[in-house]
Amino acid sequence: MFTKKSKQQQTPSADHFKIPRESHSISRKDIDENALKVLYRLHNAGFRALLVGGGVRDLLLGIKPKDFDITTNATPEEVKALFRNCRLIGRRFRLAHILFGREVIEVATFRGHHNDDNGQDAQKVKQSEAGMLLRDNVYGSLEEDAERRDFTVNALYYDIADFAIYDFCNGMKDLKEHKLTLIGDPEIRYREDPVRMMRAIRFSAKLNLTISEECAEPIRRLAPLLQDIPAARHFDEVIKLLLSGQGLATYRLLKEYKLLQVLFPILFKDGEDDKATLLIEQALKDTDQRIAEGKRLTPAYLYAIILWYPLEQRAQEMAFEGGIDYYDAFLLAMNEVLSIQIKTIAIPKRFTAAVRDIWVLQLRLPRFGGKRAQRVHQHIKFRAAFDFLSLRAKVEESSELAQLTAWWQEYQNNNKLPAHSYVGNASKATEVKPADKKPHKKRRYANKTRKKPEAVSLD
Numbered sequence: 001m002f003t004k005k006s007k008q009q010q011t012p013s014a015d016h017f018k019i020p021r022e023s024h025s026i027s028r029k030d031i032d033e034n035a036l037k038v039l040y041r042l043h044n045a046g047f048r049a050l051l052v053g054g055g056v057r058d059l060l061l062g063i064k065p066k067d068f069d070i071t072t073n074a075t076p077e078e079v080k081a082l083f084r085n086c087r088l089i090g091r092r093f094r095l096a097h098i099l100f101g102r103e104v105i106e107v108a109t110f111r112g113h114h115n116d117d118n119g120q121d122a123q124k125v126k127q128s129e130a131g132m133l134l135r136d137n138v139y140g141s142l143e144e145d146a147e148r149r150d151f152t153v154n155a156l157y158y159d160i161a162d163f164a165i166y167d168f169c170n171g172m173k174d175l176k177e178h179k180l181t182l183i184g185d186p187e188i189r190y191r192e193d194p195v196r197m198m199r200a201i202r203f204s205a206k207l208n209l210t211i212s213e214e215c216a217e218p219i220r221r222l223a224p225l226l227q228d229i230p231a232a233r234h235f236d237e238v239i240k241l242l243l244s245g246q247g248l249a250t251y252r253l254l255k256e257y258k259l260l261q262v263l264f265p266i267l268f269k270d271g272e273d274d275k276a277t278l279l280i281e282q283a284l285k286d287t288d289q290r291i292a293e294g295k296r297l298t299p300a301y302l303y304a305i306i307l308w309y310p311l312e313q314r315a316q317e318m319a320f321e322g323g324i325d326y327y328d329a330f331l332l333a334m335n336e337v338l339s340i341q342i343k344t345i346a347i348p349k350r351f352t353a354a355v356r357d358i359w360v361l362q363l364r365l366p367r368f369g370g371k372r373a374q375r376v377h378q379h380i381k382f383r384a385a386f387d388f389l390s391l392r393a394k395v396e397e398s399s400e401l402a403q404l405t406a407w408w409q410e411y412q413n414n415n416k417l418p419a420h421s422y423v424g425n426a427s428k429a430t431e432v433k434p435a436d437k438k439p440h441k442k443r444r445y446a447n448k449t450r451k452k453p454e455a456v457s458l459d
Contacts, residue, residue: 019165019172026059026158026165034100035068038083038107039160045082047074048142051158053149056165060156060175061207070107071145071157079107111148112140143168150189150196151203152181180209187218194225197259198237205249216257223258231346238263238345239299245291247284247302266310266340276309279395286391300354301384303347305391311337311359327363334359354381361385362392366404373411386412 028036031051042049055068072079079096080086086098096107140148142157146168149155153174157166165172169183180203182189182196190196197219204211226234241250254260261268267276283305290297311333319329338352347355362385364376376382386408393401 017166017168019167021163024060024165025062026056026163028163030059031055031158032065032068032103032105034098034103035070035105036160038070038098038105041082042070042072042074042079042107043160045074047072047078049160050142050166051160052156053154056156056158057153057171057175057207059158060172068105070105071110071142072107073110073142074107075109075139076107079109109139110142110145112138112144113147142166147183149183150193150199152183153203153207153209155183174209178207178209179212180204180207180215181212182215186215187222190218190222191225194222194229195233195237197222197226197257198241198254201250201253201257201259202241202244205246205253206244219257219259223262226259226262227344231342231344234263234345235347242284242302243287243291243297243299245288247287248281251280251284263344264306264341265344266307266337269310270313273309275396276306279308279391280306282395283391298351298354298384299347300351300358301388303341303351304355304358304384304388307337307341307355308359308388308392330359330363354384357381358385358388362389365389365408368407377411 035051035055039049039051049070049072051068052071053069055065058065074082076088076094076096079098080088083096083098085100086096089095089097093108098105098107146155146157146166149169152169152171154171155167155169156171158164159166170181174181180200182200200211200215200219203209241247241254244250251260254263267273283302287297287302311330314337315326315330315333318324318333319326322329334356338347338355341347342352357379358381361376361379361381364372365385368376379385386405389401389408390405392398393405
């Protein structure tokens with residue numbers, strides 16, 4: 001990893017990397033109130049407390065940070081002793097999460113270098129044969145912590161003690177040059193944690209930074225290392241990649257650097273499908289617009305779109321090979337496609353259930369005879385399925401799907417069946433308005449009055 005400094009080497013003092021308050025733009029008024037509470041309590045307890053990572057980076061770029069992370073020389077157990085609303089998490093990286101309602105402030109202890117000659121406990125550090133860190137709870141100094149960060153722009157520290165910024169890795173310079181650079185040897189750092197390749201793509205798209213040549217070169221070669229990452233972690237990372245407001249740019253970078261092929265292997269089983277690419281890119285463009293407008297969205301919709309054409313192709317193959325009805329083949333193909341995908345990305349059941357609903361509704365939307373239209377319209381996933389149908393009509397340039405979309409749009413606008421019929425498939429979708437219900441008739445009994453039972457004499 002990092003080489004140990006010799007005793008004869010002169011290490012510059014921290015003041016050499018210090019940027020005083022008057023030389024930067026960060027103000028406490030821009031920092032989250034709860035993050036300030038944590039910073040000041042740690043500081044007042046005699047510990048060093050600094051804001052670090054994306055919070056500092058985004059404030060310097062004039063972006064509102066999504067969260068605020070803190071680093072300190074206090075151990076996780078010492079942090080927990082200071083905060084009743086604290087819980088310790090993680091085995092690989094021991095972290096303190098301080099809870100303020102739904103908001104979580106993450107506090108990490110300064111990390112140190114891995115040295116084999118200082119008697120470290122073997123339980124604190126563990127690496128796989130490929131070099132990936134499995135356990136890493138070695139604590140160190142602020143300078144060592146900076147060297148352990150991934151990218152230079154994430155190794156900037158804001159000190160609550162004097163409101164100065166500490167820049168040990170030329171992060172300020174890279175921000176000004178709009179460049180993304182890894183700290184240390186890129187190949188070693190990617191092997192330690194292959195997810196860093198995905199983070200490089202995300203930061204490049206989100207912050208409009210150019211990945212430096214030395215950091216970009218190993219990504220395509222090392223992309224298969226992502227297969228060793230737990231599928232559950234992939235789900236969290238993919239959400240950040242595609243649902244952060246720059247989904248389209250991120251998707252194209254993932255494909256360019258051969259990471260998409262590892263995350264969604266089923267998409268590239270028989271080579272790249274141009275029709276699928278058009279559908280996915282249009283969906284991501286619409287998703288980015290919805291995020292910009294502050295509208296809600298669900299990951300299930302995006303997964304339903306990404307896996308739609310592999311599902312459709314597999315359903316047709318199963319129907320032809322097995323000689324079974326297409327609807328039955330479609331249901332079997334759904335199970336197969338999802339079971340393949342969750343081996344790479346562990347999509348939770350609440351989302352796979354929604355994906356199934358959106359898919360099945362694509363078969364139900366053309367069938368709206370009698371009372372079917374009302375039942376389909378009342379389905380909890382109708383709106384997502386209708387948006388999906390509209391997207392398919394637009395991308396596939398299908399007149400039949402366009403007519404079907406127009407029919408359902410009119411139904412929603414008027415909350416009743418349209419006067420015209422959708423004739424894309426007359427056997428499936430000929431619409432007949434149901435007759436009015438007859439008034440309920442009151443039941444009549446043969447004997448209008450019931451005889452009371454005769455009294456029984458007890459004499």
